Amino acid sequence: MSDGRAWQGNVKARLYERVRERGYDSLTAFAEARPTASLVALAEELGPNDIAGVQVLSGLLAEAEQRKQVTRFVRGVLVRMLCQSLPDGWPAVMDDANRFRVAKALGSWSAYTPETHEKRVEQARAALRAFPPPPGWRPLGPDDELLRTLLPDEEV
Amino acid sequence: MRTRRWAVWLALTLLCTGCASLTPPPGRRTDLRYMSDGPAAPARAERPGGAGETVGSTLPREAVEPARRSALAAHLAFLGAMREVSGSTRRLSSELSRLRASYQGIAGAGNGIFVPYVEYGERQRRWIDAGLAAATRLATAASEVEDPDMQLALMRLAGPRLEAAMMGSLLLAVWFDFLDLTDNVLSRRHYGVERLYMDMARFQRMLEPAMTALSSLEPGQVEAAANDMPALVGHLTGEFDALREAVREGAENREKVLLVKESIEVLTTLSVLKFTLPALRAAAPATLGMGFMVGSGGVMMGTRVVVSAEWVEMMQRLVRAGVLSLPAVSAVVRIQAGQVMMARAHGELPRGVREALGDGPEVRGMRVTGRAGAGMAEPPEHHVLPREFREWFEKRGFTGEMDIDQFCVKLEQAHHQAIHGGGNWKLGRTWTGEWNRMVMKALRDAEVEAGRMLTRNEVLEIVAERMLEYGIPMSFIRWRGR
Numbered sequence: 113m114s115d116g117r118a119w120q121g122n123v124k125a126r127l128y129e130r131v132r133e134r135g136y137d138s139l140t141a142f143a144e145a146r147p148t149a150s151l152v153a154l155a156e157e158l159g160p161n162d163i164a165g166v167q168v169l170s171g172l173l174a175e176a177e178q179r180k181q182v183t184r185f186v187r188g189v190l191v192r193m194l195c196q197s198l199p200d201g202w203p204a205v206m207d208d209a210n211r212f213r214v215a216k217a218l219g220s221w222s223a224y225t226p227e228t229h230e231k232r233v234e235q236a237r238a239a240l241r242a243f244p245p246p247p248g249w250r251p252l253g254p255d256d257e258l259l260r261t262l263l264p265d266e267e268v
Numbered sequence: 269m270r271t272r273r274w275a276v277w278l279a280l281t282l283l284c285t286g287c288a289s290l291t292p293p294p295g296r297r298t299d300l301r302y303m304s305d306g307p308a309a310p311a312r313a314e315r316p317g318g319a320g321e322t323v324g325s326t327l328p329r330e331a332v333e334p335a336r337r338s339a340l341a342a343h344l345a346f347l348g349a350m351r352e353v354s355g356s357t358r359r360l361s362s363e364l365s366r367l368r369a370s371y372q373g374i375a376g377a378g379n380g381i382f383v384p385y386v387e388y389g390e391r392q393r394r395w396i397d398a399g400l401a402a403a404t405r406l407a408t409a410a411s412e413v414e415d416p417d418m419q420l421a422l423m424r425l426a427g428p429r430l431e432a433a434m435m436g437s438l439l440l441a442v443w444f445d446f447l448d449l450t451d452n453v454l455s456r457r458h459y460g461v462e463r464l465y466m467d468m469a470r471f472q473r474m475l476e477p478a479m480t481a482l483s484s485l486e487p488g489q490v491e492a493a494a495n496d497m498p499a500l501v502g503h504l505t506g507e508f509d510a511l512r513e514a515v516r517e518g519a520e521n522r523e524k525v526l527l528v529k530e531s532i533e534v535l536t537t538l539s540v541l542k543f544t545l546p547a548l549r550a551a552a553p554a555t556l557g558m559g560f561m562v563g564s565g566g567v568m569m570g571t572r573v574v575v576s577a578e579w580v581e582m583m584q585r586l587v588r589a590g591v592l593s594l595p596a597v598s599a600v601v602r603i604q605a606g607q608v609m610m611a612r613a614h615g616e617l618p619r620g621v622r623e624a625l626g627d628g629p630e631v632r633g634m635r636v637t638g639r640a641g642a643g644m645a646e647p648p649e650h651h652v653l654p655r656e657f658r659e660w661f662e663k664r665g666f667t668g669e670m671d672i673d674q675f676c677v678k679l680e681q682a683h684h685q686a687i688h689g690g691g692n693w694k695l696g697r698t699w700t701g702e703w704n705r706m707v708m709k710a711l712r713d714a715e716v717e718a719g720r721m722l723t724r725n726e727v728l729e730i731v732a733e734r735m736l737e738y739g740i741p742m743s744f745i746r747w748r749g750r
Contacts, residue, residue, distance in 0.1 A: 118739045119683040124695060152736050165737035166701055173696025182698070196733075211718050216730050219714030223706045223734075226698035237717065 118155075118164040127171050130158040139171045140179075147188065147253035148195040173226055183265050186229050187254040190263075193217040193224075194251060204247035236262045339416040342589035345582040346407055346423055346430070349592075350400060352579075353433050357396050360440055364389050367447055373455035374447060378465065382450060385468050389443050395483040396436045402485075402669040403429040409670060413725045417742040418732040420589055425674055425744050427591040428487040435494050435596060436482045438603060439475060442504055446471050449511065459515050471507055474500070487745070494596035501603050562624045567601060574605040580624050587626025590743070597625050648684045649676045649747060652731060652740065654704040665724030673747035677740055687738055707734055 127139065134157075136142040143154055151165030158168065169189070176185035194202075197217035203210035218237050225233045239262060251259050367374050367386050374382045406426035410419045450468060453459045478500055481493035561568045566577040586592040598617050617625075653661050653672040661672050679687075689702040710730055715722055722730070735742060 116680040116683040116739070119680065119686045127695075155737075155739075164739035166739075167695075169696075169737075170699065170701060171695045173699055175695075177696060177698065212714075212722075212726055215714040215717035215722075216726075216733075218717045219710045219712070219730065220733065222713040223710035224699070226696060227700075228698050237713070241717070 117162040118159070118167065120162075123167055124171070126159065127163060127167060130163065134158070138175055139168065140175045143168070143172055143188070144253070147191060150192055150196045169224060181265075182226060182229060183232075183263055184254045186225055186233065187251075187256075187259045187263050189224050190217075190221045190259065191251045191253060191256070193221045198250070201248040201250035202245050206244075232263060335416040338589070339419040342420060342423060342585050342591060343407065343411060345585035345589075346426070346591060348578075348582045349430060349434070349586060350403060350407070353396075353430070353437050354400050356437050356441065357393055357400070357433075360389075360437065360444055361393050363444060363448070364393065367451055370451050370455070373451035377454040378461045381461075381465055382454070382468070385447060385450070385472065388472060389440060389447060392436060392440045392443070392479055392483070396433045396440065399429045399433045399436070399483075399485055402426070403433065406669055409725070413728050413732075415729055415732040417736075418728055420591075421732075421742040421744055422728075423589065423591045425669075425746075427586075427593075428490050429485050429669075431494065431592050431596045432482045432485050432490045434592075434600065435490070435497055436479065438497070438501075438600065439479060439482070442501060443472075443475055445508065446504075446511075449508070453515055459518050467507075467511060471504065474504060474507070491593055491595060494593070494599050497599045498602045562620050567605075567621055567624065575601055584624060584626040588628070594622065594625060594627050598622065601625070648679060648681060649745065650679050650684055650687075650740075651676055651747065652707075652735065652744070653727075654708060656704070657708060661727070664722055664727055666727075670724065675744050676747045677744060679740070683739070687740070703738065707731060710734060 131137075131139050131142050134142060136145070142158075143149075146154060146157075149157075151169055154168045155163045155165040172185055172188070173182070176182045194217050197213045203214070206214075218240070222230075222233055222237065245258060249258065364386060368383070368390075369375060374386060403426040406422055406429075410422035410426070413419055413422065446468065450464060453464060454461065478493045478496060481489040484490070562580070563573075564577065565573045566580050567574045583592065583597045587594050587597055601617060601621065619627075651672060652675045653666065655672065658672055666672050666675075687701070687703040689700055707730075711722065711727060714726075714730060732742065
């Protein structure tokens with residue numbers, strides 16, 4: 113993937129061709145079947161040599177925009193970031209190392225948030241800082257109850 | 269259950285605070301207490317164990333272990349190679365000091381006109397030491413980051429420095445042999461002082477371009493110098509031999525000849541010339557017929573061990589990890605073997621030896637993608653850590669050999685444009701995905717979350733993960749400023 117092939121040719125066509133080959137009619141359906149997989153893991157599954165993680169992210173966002181489910185998409189991204197940084201769930205002890213893991217996950221989540229949701233994500237992060245979730249909390253998908261409380265759907 | 273209760277409580281609290289105007293608790297969000305004592309936070313480095321940890325990597329648990337092991341193996345090989353080079357420069361350093369004090373010989377002759385030659389050697393020793401020190405710092409930084417890919421990338425960054433130091437100390441040993449011979453000849457007054465002075469000036473001119481190229485620590489120049497090394501050592505061997513012959517001829521009587529012979533034959537103990545000299549005088553067919561072999565003792569030539577099995581293994585790991593280049597390692601082996609005169613005829617070692625030294629399709633592939641093919645434009649270099657924020661990174665420890673100019677990658681044009689907001693890959697409308705903006709947001713917001721400045725290693729860890737997501741190769745080159 114790192115030889116630049118992911119950025120040549122028609123990225124969108126390639127992405128959707130792979131999704132269909134794997135028996136899904138949308139990228140969202142493919143990704144939701146793997147709700148805790150990292151972006152890189154999703155990309156590797158679709159095309160180990162010619163699809164990049166951010167391309168999957170952008171594709172998922174496009175579908176969410178169409179379906180008016182961007183908030184759900186944003187929650188889904190947080191699930192993936194948390195699973196990657198905190199595989200054992202929210203830390204019980206906030207030592208320096210754990211604080212960094214949380215910071216890495218939330219900072220990256222923020223960087224991958226669409227402009228329309230920047231403000232809400234900022235507030236959700238502030239809420240998480242002010243009221244940390246219970247130790248071991250490990251959302252397994254965008255429908256996690258706590259996540260929905262933190263960032264409820266508004267489009268529906 | 270606990271989660272549910274917490275959620276309800278959070279919902280209530282959010283309602284109470286009005287959600288939108290959430291005021292951060294004092295001392296946490298608005299008051300970022302940046303550490304005043306620099307970016308060194310030891311807590312992460314001291315974390316016990318580490319064997320079963322996958323945090324910090326985007327790869328699944330089972331994929332991380334082999335990657336971590338091979339990064340560790342490369343790291344150990346790196347340290348081994350550094351020890352070897354610094355051991356040999358230390359020996360050279362003390363030998364140079366001895367010469368400096370040799371008032372019977374090189375230090376006293378001709379009112380000290382030979383002293384600059386010794387000083388030239390000392391100057392070379394200084395840049396080699398500086399290069400090794402920088403390589404050591406990079407190796408230490410590599411051992412402190414968690415991501416195995418980033419570990420290898422940092423070691424690769426140190427590679428040209430180690431390579432330059434390796435070749436430089438070899439060349440310095442050759443120069444020392446000339447100095448030592450000069451000292452010997454001067455102290456016994458076997459040869460004209462003026463003539464010897466001119467000879468030395470000539471030898472220095474022969475050796476200087478390679479030394480200068482190596483001391484630049486610039487990967488391209490180091491590699492070019494490494495490729496020329498066997499031939500250069502070959503020529504210098506020829507010159508050395510001719511000088512010895514001339515000294516011998518200058519001796520007046522047989523008794524003196526014997527004395528001279530004895531005194532100059534014991535020289536060349538430090539340098540590689542002790543290997544190249546016999547090769548020079550051996551009958552050509554015998555030398556040509558004597559092939560290299562990889563045996564249990566290492567690389568052999570006939571019955572002689574050219575380089576030990578441990579050395580071969582160490583080099584193999586470093587070549588496979590992309591830290592050292594195969595041409596440089598091959599050059600060292602050829603020089604050690606005394607095969608320097610044949611360098612021009614066929615510049616390569618036999619395949620078996622090359623493979624033992626780490627050659628393979630993936631290593632050759634690394635080299636091909638590292639360079640644009642003939643006639644093609646160089647692919648653009650891209651600062652992974654945005655240049656506009658140089659100062660921000662400096663404050664977090666990106667200075668010296670770890671400054672942001674070290675962290676550049678070569679990207680194909682399409683890739684470069686795409687990650688800077690160009691191209692038509694983006695499907696979503698509301699997220700630009702522009703690298704610089706994205707990466708700074710990830711870093712800054714992580715600092716907000718941590719409530720402190722990130723350390724250099726933490727910055728690298730976050731950047732490494734994002735690089736993977738953007739398909740940016742974890743292979744850094746130094747910015748050459750265009």
